[in-house]
Amino acid sequence: MTCPECGDERLPFTVPSELREYVPSEPASVLLCPHCLHLDPTEDVEAELADFTRISSTLPEDRDVAAAMILATALLSSLALHRQRIDALLDRVEAAGIDPLLALDRLAADSELEPNFDIESRRQQLLQLRD
Template structure:
């Protein structure tokens, strides 16, 4: 399926049940663009869900940590609106033993990702907000 934002490929991903409370609208599944990270909730997808780790080699190997990291990064497009969600997802990623700010650095350097926001700028904002 093609992304209406950038023309990239959109895949279906299952949102782990323990992360749903930290995602707007608490979706069970999402359609996520593997290039710009734009996503939308989708219920009862027709296809087998993908693994979040397929989006980038920069993501953690642990599936729930990778899911939390992708969801938090996608929500950075509207940090002011979704700050509480981003904080909660980053807390879960940290609890899994992963440094989310380091992963953001690596995602910013990934040539296959092209979100509609500057990951590095959002990372700096997060540093200020999370101190």
């Protein structure tokens, strides 16, 4: 399925059950564009936990942690609307021993990603909100 924002092929993946409450609509799976990070809930029964290196090689190796990080990043498209979800996801990343702000820096520097929002600007806003 192609992305409605950029036309790239979207990546279906199963949302780990412990993360579903942090995704709007609490879907079992989502479609995520590996180029622009556009996120759509879906009920794709064939989806698996994705190979997140298709999105960025800078994501954590642990798939559950990578899922939390990429979901939080995709939700940054609407920080005001999803702030609590983003905070909860980033807290999970941090609890796994990964610095989520450093991970956002790395994602912002990834030349393959072109979301419709500026990751670095949202990182700065997030930093101010989390202080």
